[in-house]
Amino acid sequence: MKATQIFQQLKLQFGDAILSTAEDKWPVVYVKAERLPEVVAHLRDSPGLDFDLLSSVTAVDYEDRFETVYHLRSLKEGHTLVLKVRVSRDNPVVPSLTPLYQSANLQEREVYDFFGIRFEGHPNLKRLFLWEAFPGHPLRKDFRYTTSISYAEPPEHEQAREL
């Protein structure tokens, strides 16, 4: 399916949940955060669209906002699509895609770890690479390195061992 057809179908189905579309190297669609799961479920399950592989989940800090970025592929149809969601920095919450795609599971935890974006509905939203007591989220542009990172509060499982 051509990018313009995908755009048209999405606009017809979801109206104002589709904020804007663009044809870059990959076709890009900006989606309203709260309606993301609906749109993705439609993209996954509609015949002709069949976006069955959620290739990559990541985020970018644009200083005035966050953007979460989803790269979708269809193995059957061979087409690709990028979904982007603008997230406010004050209350960074996005619905989780883990119920729809297992591949989002670890990747959303990674984004939470590095950006502090919370994924609502994620079954196990914990830090992935850094320890729980790590101060701040390092891939945010306003993160500053400190020389005295606190190790005072051990992660949960360490406490459990002491009991």
Add this chain to the structure above:
Amino acid sequence: MTTLKTEQFILNIGPQHPSTHGVFRMMVTLDGETIVDVDLVLGYLHRGVEKLAEGRTYLQSLPLTDRMDYICSMSNNLAYCTAVEALAGITVPERAEYIRVIMAELTRVVNHIVCIGFYLNDLGAYFTPVLYCLREREKILDLFEAASGSRMTCNYIRFGGVAQDLPEGWLDQCRKLMAGFPAFIDELEELLSTNEIFLARGRGIGVLPPDMAVNAGVTGPNLRASGVAYDVRKAHPYSIYDRFDFAVPTLRGCDCYDRYMLRILEIRQSLRILEQALRDIPAGEVQSKVPKALRPPEGDVYHAIEGPKGEFGFYLVSDGSVSPYRWHVRSATFINLTVLPYLCRGHKIADLIAILGSLDNVMGEVDR
């Protein structure tokens, strides 16, 4: 008579363990010898390359890619360079494209024989099979060293080409080595493919159904061993892969044995590509003109290649300056790990090591 009551307990494997292929910890919930659940604890090799890259120029980040999956540095270089080239609109000379394909396929061969060798190690065939594999791998690493100056952290593929032309006689030596390679693969297969113990340890263990594999974003040989013919080289051709005649092998067993077998089949396909590339490689330039301080235009790009372990991609955002605004790696092994708890449930503890080995992880790429 009353039935005996059992109690679950948690066994901690790693972070330092010979079978975790790096530094990786699993908290395994066991019921007797049967696995109930596996909890992954990552981050022991986390070096923060995505943050590091934001403070460097595009070229300065290239050595970081070598150190992610340290077995396939050439492939990682290729993924990063093609992504930057897509972002900045750089073209690559013909000869360099051929050299890149040769290097990428040699890397695939290296990766697969190392994976098979260490998988056998994990099964308990301690260090005899892997030694044969490492012996052959060393011959290819010699070629890498002759071209780039380094065995493992090659840093050879650059934006707009490769670092320097191949030394004299390199192609002949490579042709000679590749001509003898099928005999080694036959030898390996003779040793393993019909071995009764090997079959018993691999058949029906860690079954990954195709729907589950696609949903969990598993790519590469692990996906194709579940019967899904998805290969970035065929689905979204990059570089000059559309010129070569090769097949995408798939198997339907979805288990550990088929993940081994698929790698054998892929090595044979890689040898086919190598044969064609070594035959057709033209003379000429190996590097196009690229500014020292590269400033790609504003915008973002996601570009993925078929790495030896699966879809390996870069998501780059440029703000028009010399350093990337965002530098993200889509690491195949990291996402492949998503299915590990699913694959292990219900199997015995000894199979956990076999399943992990068959997934072919390198923790340097998982943690980054």
